[in-house]
Amino acid sequence: MSVYAMTAPPGLDLGALMRSRRGARRPKMTQEALAAALGYSKSWVCRVEGGQIVPQIETLLHIAAVLDIPPDELITVAHPPERDPVRDPQSPESSGMAPATVTAGDHELQEDAVRRRGFLTGAAGLGAVMVTGPATAAVRPSADPTDALEAGLFRPPTVGPVSLGQLDQALHRARADFRHARYQALGTELPVLLAAADATRDHLTGYAKERACALAAYAYSLAGELASKQHSEAVWVAADRALAAARASGQPAPLGEAARMLSVAMRRAGRHHQAADLLVHTDRQLADDSTEQARAVRAAMLLTCGYTVAHYGDRTAALNMVDEAETIGQRIVYGPGLEQVTIQATREQCASFRLSVFNKLGTPDEAVPVVRCANPNRFPTAERRARFHTDAARMWHQIGNDTRTFAALRAVEHEAPEEARRPSVKALTTDLLYSSTHLPGLREFAARTGVHG
Incomplete structure (x- = not known):
C-alpha cells in the first residue's frame, strides 16, 4: 500500500x-461545498477531517488550492517529519545505532520516507503553477519572455520530483498558456516545470520513468517553441x-514532436536541407x-517539412x-489525447x-x-x-498593399x-513605419507593440 493512501496515524492534525x-x-465553507469543489462525496471529506484517511499528494494539492493553504504546509501536516525514520531523532538510524533487525518492511518504510520528502520539495516548488495556475506564480515582467527560460535552462531551480499526475497537470497548464499566447507567463513557469520533469524522471524506474521522459520531452519541446518564437538561441538547447x-x-x-522542434532550430540557422532530412528520417521511423x-505527429512533421523545403525553392515537394x-489529417479526430501535438493538420491549418x-x-x-477562403x-x-x-500580413506586405x-x-x-510583440511581427511594423504610406493609428500600434520609430 502506498504511504500516500494509508490509514492516518493517531495525532495527525490534517483534519x-x-x-x-x-x-x-x-461565508463559511461547508463540508458539502468542499466536497463539491474537490469532486468527492461529503462522507469522504468527513473521513479525511476525522483522521481516517490521508489523501494522495495530488488531492492534497487540490485541497490546498481550494482552501488557500500553502501546499508545503498542508503536505507537512499530512505527512509529518516525526513519522520519517530518517529524520526521527528517536530512531536508531538518526542516533547512529543500527537496529537489531531490519526487515523488508523497514526498508520499504525508509524508501517511502525519502520519496515523500522528495515529493514534498517538488510540490512546494510547483504548487503555484500546477494547482492555482499561472496567475499566482511569481512573474517578474521582462521585455523578452525567454529571459527566465534561458536562465532556467543553464541554472535550473532546485525542485524535487513530483508525481506523474502533477507533472502532466503542470504541462497541461503550460501548454494552455502557449495556445493562448501568454508568453510572459509561460517563460516564467517553464524553468520550474523543466526542473521538476528532470527530477521526476531521474527519480523513477521502469515504465514510470518512460512516461516521465515523455512528459519531459513534451515540456522541452514547448520550451523550444517559445524560444523559436522569440528568435532565441536557447531553442537549440531545448530541442536537443x-x-x-x-x-x-x-x-x-x-x-x-522533438524532431520537429529540432528541425525548426536547424531551419532558423539556415540548415534547410539537414532540417528536412531529419524530418523525413523521423517520418519513416513512425510510418509503421x-x-x-x-x-497526428507525422502530419505535423509533414507540414513543417513542407515549409522547410520551400526555403530552398522546392515548390513541388513543399506543396x-x-x-x-x-x-492524413482528414482521417484524424483531434481532441483529448492529441493535445500534445502543437500543429494539427486540419483543413484550416493546412x-x-x-x-x-x-x-x-x-x-x-x-x-x-x-x-x-480561410x-x-x-x-x-x-x-x-x-x-x-x-x-497574411507578410503576403500583403510582399504584394505592396500597406x-x-x-x-x-x-x-x-x-x-x-x-x-x-514577437521580433518577426515587429519587423513588419517597422517596415510600415518607414514606408511612405500614411496609415492612421500605425504609430500608436507601434508604440503598443514595442516598436519605436
Whole structure:
C-alpha cells in the first residue's frame, strides 16, 4: 500500500487544519461545498477531517488550492517529519545505532520516507503553477519572455520530483498558456516545470520513468517553441534536450514532436536541407505506427517539412507534403489525447501552411485565394489564429498593399497581444513605419507593440 493512501496515524492534525480554513472563509465553507469543489462525496471529506484517511499528494494539492493553504504546509501536516525514520531523532538510524533487525518492511518504510520528502520539495516548488495556475506564480515582467527560460535552462531551480499526475497537470497548464499566447507567463513557469520533469524522471524506474521522459520531452519541446518564437538561441538547447528525453521514453509521439522542434532550430540557422532530412528520417521511423497519435505527429512533421523545403525553392515537394498532411489529417479526430501535438493538420491549418509556403517561394499572389477562403475563427487556438494573420500580413506586405498589411497586423494584436510583440511581427511594423504610406493609428500600434520609430 502506498504511504500516500494509508490509514492516518493517531495525532495527525490534517483534519483540524482543514476545518480551521473552512471556517475562516466568508461565508463559511461547508463540508458539502468542499466536497463539491474537490469532486468527492461529503462522507469522504468527513473521513479525511476525522483522521481516517490521508489523501494522495495530488488531492492534497487540490485541497490546498481550494482552501488557500500553502501546499508545503498542508503536505507537512499530512505527512509529518516525526513519522520519517530518517529524520526521527528517536530512531536508531538518526542516533547512529543500527537496529537489531531490519526487515523488508523497514526498508520499504525508509524508501517511502525519502520519496515523500522528495515529493514534498517538488510540490512546494510547483504548487503555484500546477494547482492555482499561472496567475499566482511569481512573474517578474521582462521585455523578452525567454529571459527566465534561458536562465532556467543553464541554472535550473532546485525542485524535487513530483508525481506523474502533477507533472502532466503542470504541462497541461503550460501548454494552455502557449495556445493562448501568454508568453510572459509561460517563460516564467517553464524553468520550474523543466526542473521538476528532470527530477521526476531521474527519480523513477521502469515504465514510470518512460512516461516521465515523455512528459519531459513534451515540456522541452514547448520550451523550444517559445524560444523559436522569440528568435532565441536557447531553442537549440531545448530541442536537443527534448530529443534526448523522447528517445529515452521509447514512445513515437514525443519523438516526432522533438524532431520537429529540432528541425525548426536547424531551419532558423539556415540548415534547410539537414532540417528536412531529419524530418523525413523521423517520418519513416513512425510510418509503421498506426496509432492516431503517431499519425497526428507525422502530419505535423509533414507540414513543417513542407515549409522547410520551400526555403530552398522546392515548390513541388513543399506543396505535396502539405497535401499529404491534409490527407492524413482528414482521417484524424483531434481532441483529448492529441493535445500534445502543437500543429494539427486540419483543413484550416493546412491552408495556413500553404500560405506560408507561397510566401517563402516568393509567390504571394498565389496565396491571396487561400487567405480569402480561410475562416480564422476555425483555428483552434489564439496562437494559431495569430500565426495565420501574421502570414497574411507578410503576403500583403510582399504584394505592396500597406493598408491590408496593417489590418492583418491589427488582427494579430486582437487575437494575441503578445504575438504582436514577437521580433518577426515587429519587423513588419517597422517596415510600415518607414514606408511612405500614411496609415492612421500605425504609430500608436507601434508604440503598443514595442516598436519605436
